[in-house]
Amino acid sequence: xxxxxxxxxxxxxxxxxxxxxxxxxxxxxxxxxxxxxxxxxxxxxxxxxxxxxxxxxxxxxxxxxxxxxxxxxxxxxxxxxxxxxxxxxxxxxxxxxxxxxxxxxxxxxxxxxxxxxxxxxxxxxxxxxxxxxxxxxxxxxxxxxxxxxxxxxxxxxxxxxxxxxxxxxxxxxxxxxxxxxxxxxxxxxxxxxxxxxxxxxxxxxxxxxxxxxxxxxxxxxxxxxxxxxxxxxxxxxxxxxxxxxxxxxxxxxxxxxxxxxxxxxxxxxxxxxxxxxxxxxxxxxxxxx
Amino acid sequence: xxxxxxxxxxxxxxxxxxxxxxxxxxxxxxxxxxxxxxxxxxxxxxxxxxxxxxxxxxxxxxxxxxxxxxxxxxxxxxxxxxxxxxxxxxxxxxxxxxxxxxxxxxxxxxxxxxxxxxxxxxxxxxxxxxxxxxxxxxxxxxxxxxxxxxxxxxxxxxxxxxxxx
Numbered sequence: 001x002x003x004x005x006x007x008x009x010x011x012x013x014x015x016x017x018x019x020x021x022x023x024x025x026x027x028x029x030x031x032x033x034x035x036x037x038x039x040x041x042x043x044x045x046x047x048x049x050x051x052x053x054x055x056x057x058x059x060x061x062x063x064x065x066x067x068x069x070x071x072x073x074x075x076x077x078x079x080x081x082x083x084x085x086x087x088x089x090x091x092x093x094x095x096x097x098x099x100x101x102x103x104x105x106x107x108x109x110x111x112x113x114x115x116x117x118x119x120x121x122x123x124x125x126x127x128x129x130x131x132x133x134x135x136x137x138x139x140x141x142x143x144x145x146x147x148x149x150x151x152x153x154x155x156x157x158x159x160x161x162x163x164x165x166x167x168x169x170x171x172x173x174x175x176x177x178x179x180x181x182x183x184x185x186x187x188x189x190x191x192x193x194x195x196x197x198x199x200x201x202x203x204x205x206x207x208x209x210x211x212x213x214x215x216x217x218x219x220x221x222x223x224x225x226x227x228x229x230x231x232x233x234x235x236x237x238x239x240x241x242x243x244x245x246x247x248x249x250x251x252x253x254x255x256x257x258x259x260x261x262x263x264x265x266x267x268x269x270x271x272x273x274x275x276x277x278x279x280x281x282x283x284x285x286x287x288x289x
Numbered sequence: 290x291x292x293x294x295x296x297x298x299x300x301x302x303x304x305x306x307x308x309x310x311x312x313x314x315x316x317x318x319x320x321x322x323x324x325x326x327x328x329x330x331x332x333x334x335x336x337x338x339x340x341x342x343x344x345x346x347x348x349x350x351x352x353x354x355x356x357x358x359x360x361x362x363x364x365x366x367x368x369x370x371x372x373x374x375x376x377x378x379x380x381x382x383x384x385x386x387x388x389x390x391x392x393x394x395x396x397x398x399x400x401x402x403x404x405x406x407x408x409x410x411x412x413x414x415x416x417x418x419x420x421x422x423x424x425x426x427x428x429x430x431x432x433x434x435x436x437x438x439x440x441x442x443x444x445x446x447x448x449x450x451x452x453x454x
Contacts, residue, residue, distance in 0.1 A: 003413060009394040010414040013314045015327075023327060024305050027334045028298055 177205040179214065188212040188227045191265050195283040197223065197276035221253075221270030223280075233257075233264050242281045245274060296338050304350060305334055311351070311415065312358045318406050319362030321399060329365055333358045352425050359407065359426070397447045405440030408433055 015023070056063070179202040183189045192214060196202070200218035211228035237257035245256070254277065255268040265284075269277055309330065316329040336357055344350045398406060407426070411417045419437065423430040 005394055006398070006409075006413050009398055010314060010410055012395055013317045014310055015313045015330075019327065020306075020309055023309070023331050023334075024302065026331050027301065027305065027338070030331070030335055031298070031301070031338050 174206040174208050177207050177212075179205060181205070182207075182212065182214055185212060188263070191227050191260055191263060191284055192225060193280045193284045195280060197271070197273055197280050199273075218271075220273075222268075223270075224266075224268040226266040226268075227260075227263050228266070230259070230262055230264055237264055237266065239264070242278060245278045245281065301334065301338060304337065307347070308351060308354050309334075312354050314410065314414075315355060315358040315407065316362050318399065318410060319359065319403065320365065325362075325365060329358065329361045332361050332365075336361070355411070355425055356427075394448070397444055400447070401440055401443060404436050405443065408436050409440045409444070412437055 177185075182192055182205045183194065185207070192212075196216055197218075199220060200216040200223055203215040203217045203222075205212065205214040210232055211226060213224070213226045216223040216225075239257045239259045242258065245254075252272060253268070253270050254274075255266070257267070258265045258281065267277075267281065271277070312333050313326060313330050316333070317323070317326040320326050320329060333354060337354070340353070344353065398409070401409070408422055411422045411425070412419065417425070419433050420430055423433040426433070428436075
C-alpha cells in the first residue's frame with residue numbers, strides 16, 4: 001500500500017453535501033434555540049412585580065397576616081373585655097353578657113337632696129346615661145381613666161376580697177374641679193380652707209354625688225380633705241375640735257374629722273407642721289362664721 | 290450568555306465549511322459509526338460557538354478542532370457504553386462498511402487501534418509533522434513516532450496477508 005492509496009482511503013470518509021447541510025442547519029438551529037439572546041425585559045417585569053408586591057405588603061400587611069387573629073371578627077376583638085384582675089372573678093365577659101343596667105344602675109345612683117351637685121344633677125344624669133350607652137367594657141368594669149378633656153369619669157378602686165385577691169369595684173361618678181370651683185361650691189365650698197399650709201399646692205379635687213374631695217401636695221407630704229354627709233359616715237369617725245389638734249404635735253401623719261353641721265370634714269395630713277394645720281383648719285369659712 | 294458574545298452565523302458557517310470534512314473524518318475514525326460521527330461533529334462545532342477565545346490563525350482553529358473532536362468522541366464512547374439508548378439488534382448497524390464496502394484499505398485502517406489510527410491520519414493525510422502531532426495530541430514525540438512506526442507495520446502486514454490469501 002502506497003501513500004496515495006492511504007489518502008484515497010481517508011478521502012472516502014467524507015460526508016455528503018446533504019449530510020453537511022443537515023449538520024450545519026442543526027448547529028445553527030441549536031445556536032438560536034439554546035443560546036437565546038438575553039431578554040432583560042422579562043427581568044424588569046419580575047422586578048416590578050416583586051416591587052409592587054412589597055409595596056402592597058407594606059401598605060396593607062393585614063391582607064397577608066396568616067395568624068389566628070385574622071379569623072377573629074373585628075367587633076369581637078374590639079369588644080373583648082380585659083382580663084379579670086381576680087382569679088375569683090368570672091372570665092372576661094363580652095359586651096352582650098354584661099347587662100346594660102349594671103352600668104346605669106351604678107352611675108345613675110341618685111344623689112341626696114343636699115348634694116353639692118345641685119342644679120347640675122340633671123346634667124350629670126344625662127351625661128352618665130349617655131356615657132353608659134357608649135361605654136366600652138373597660139368602662140363598665142370601672143377601669144376607665146379620667147379623660148383629660150372630660151371632667152366626668154367613673155371612679156374605680158381596687159379593694160381586696162376576703163381571699164386577698166383584688167377586685168375592681170365602683171365607687172361612683174365623679175367630676176374633676178379646679179380649686180376655685182371647690183371654694184365656690186354652694187354646699188361644700190365654705191368648708192374648705194381658704195388658706196392652705198405654706199409649701200403645699202392644690203393637686204386635684206373630685207366632686208361626687210354626696211361628697212367632695214381635694215388633695216394638696218408639697219415637698220414635705222400631702223393633705224387630703226374630704227367633706228361628706230354625716231349620714232354617710234360609717235363607721236363613726238373620730239371627731240375632734242380644732243383646738244384638740246395640738247395634741248397631735250408629735251405625730252407625722254394626722255387624720256381627723258371635724259363635725260360641721262350636717263357634714264363631716266375629714267383631714268388626712270402628712271406633715272409635722274401642726275401650727276400650720278391648725279391655722280388652715282380654723283381658716284375655713286365655716287369656723288370663721 | 291448574550292447572543293452578541295457568540296460567534297456569528299457567518300463565522301461559524303465559514304469555519305464549518307472549511308473544516309467539517311476533517312472533523313468528520315476524525316470523529317468517524319474514533320467512533321466507527323456514522324450516526325455517532327454526525328452527532329460528534331455537530332457537538333464539536335457547537336462547542337466552537339461557545340468558545341470565545343480568539344484564535345490566532347486558521348491553523349490554530351484547525352488544531353483546536355482536532356483536539357476537541359478527539360475529546361468529544363472519547364466522551365461519547367464512554368457515554369455509549371454506559372447508556373442503552375436502543376436495542377442493537379433492532380437497529381441496522383451503520384459502520385464504515387456502509388460507507389464503502391469495497392474499500393478494504395479503509396477497513397484495515399479502521400481495524401488499527403486508536404492510538405495508531407489518528408497519528409497515521411494526521412501524518413499522511415493532514416500533513417502534520419511528528420512534532421506538531423505530538424503537541425496537538427499531547428503525547429511524547431518519541432511515543433508518537435513509535436505509534437506511527439508500529440501502525441505502519443501493522444497496516445503493511447495486514448495488506449500482505451490479504452495479498453497472500
